[in-house]
Amino acid sequence: MTTESKRATLYRMVMPGHVCPYGLKSKWQLARHGYAVDDRLLRTRAEVDSFKAEHGVKTTPQTFIDGVRIGGNDDLRRFFGHRGAAPGDTSYRPVIAVFGMTALMAMAASHAVSGDAFTIRAAEWFVSFSMIVLAMLKLQDVERFSTMFLNYDLLARRWVPYAYLYPFAEGLAGVLMSAAVLNGLSVPVALFIGTIGAASVIKAVYIDRRELKCACVGGSSNVPLGFVSLTENLFMIGMAAWMLFRPMGGM
Template identity: 70%
Template sequence: MSTNKTARLHRMVMEKHVCPYGTKSKWLLERHGYTVDDRWLTTREQTDAFKREHDVATTPQTFIDGERIGGYTELRAFLGKPLPDKDSTSYKPVIAVFAIAAGLALAVSHFAFGNAVTIRAAEWFVAFSMAILAMLKLQDVEQFSTMFLGYDLLARRFVPYAYAYPFLEAGAGILMAAHALNWLSIPVALFIGTIGAASVFYAVYIQKRDIKCACVGGSSNVPLGFVSLTENLFMIGMALWMIFRP
């Protein structure tokens, strides 16, 4: 990559505030082979004057070959790495949950039995996934309940269930991880998993609705569909396994 490319970057670097987008812009430019003329805006007055001069609302601002590229978002687009649309759907959050749960399950199994791949690791994977997903929902129960009411069949008829769901999922997951109070955790997991699976199947495959899932919290952009159904089938499968396992 050529090393004679230059860019001028104006960003806020103050005693009590260093703009994170400015720092990321500088790193991104350098990563793409630009020599950065890094110009600091060190006071609020200097920043406001810069905005007025260039008729912009925000900083940082990047200039390349005398042309203003724009802020961090515009710079990423210019460099061929546009940020995803904030309203676009993505499975990344749920993939991250399942990956971390799998890693934890394998690690604990290796510690407990000297072997990462065991039946107990599979049980822990499901239990840890339930607990992590519940934790994400519990970050904002109000927002979660609003999204959940958009498709859950029971919550639509009994609103308190939407608020109780993440607590039920967390409790069942934690108890199942410990194999404690099976008389409580198994029916809870079986109940919420069955209702959840039926709700997702009805909304996605019968009504053909294109909506977002509340499975990783109320602010997620995970589409309601196969992955959402899988979460509930995991709970059902775990409950049935614990009932009928040898």
């Protein structure tokens, strides 16, 4: 079907102090799917309110194709076959993003230092950089993280301040391990929080069979508690053990 025969009418808010981002997304979606867009701009609050009352809608933008109202940007995405995540849906996307980027960071750092991206040091940096980034995500909203963490961590449920201290401890251990300094501090910290964390996940998920959200990427994620959080803790334990016995010198 040619662009000339694929036409859509889009009503979107473009006011002096605000251009609706969803309107821009809807226009872009229509264009990329080959639609010629009749772009109707709502430039004042009165025009927006009048449009909503006329069409019986609560939000803008609104898209019409062949005279049929498709709806807002999310409705348009579904019209084009894109399934949006529903509230409460579980997703591993945050975890994939974290570990994917920290792996690339580690390889980049290794290449910058030694000219080789695939080294033992790159593997060490992958774990320590992951600890730093995960700690950073938790520290964005410590209150929210601590609330989610208290759902399952064995020590935090006995001593609440631990829920607030945890991301600082993880970040500190990650920074020290990245620099390969003060092993006498970083190793005990990583072993301590990693062991308690692993035990907590095993009890909550594999023994008690509880279905919980993981606090590993902060308190706002929908990552299910289980393999990911257990892996985070086992990484810390393994990294701590490696730092104790790693050969000195070389990359």
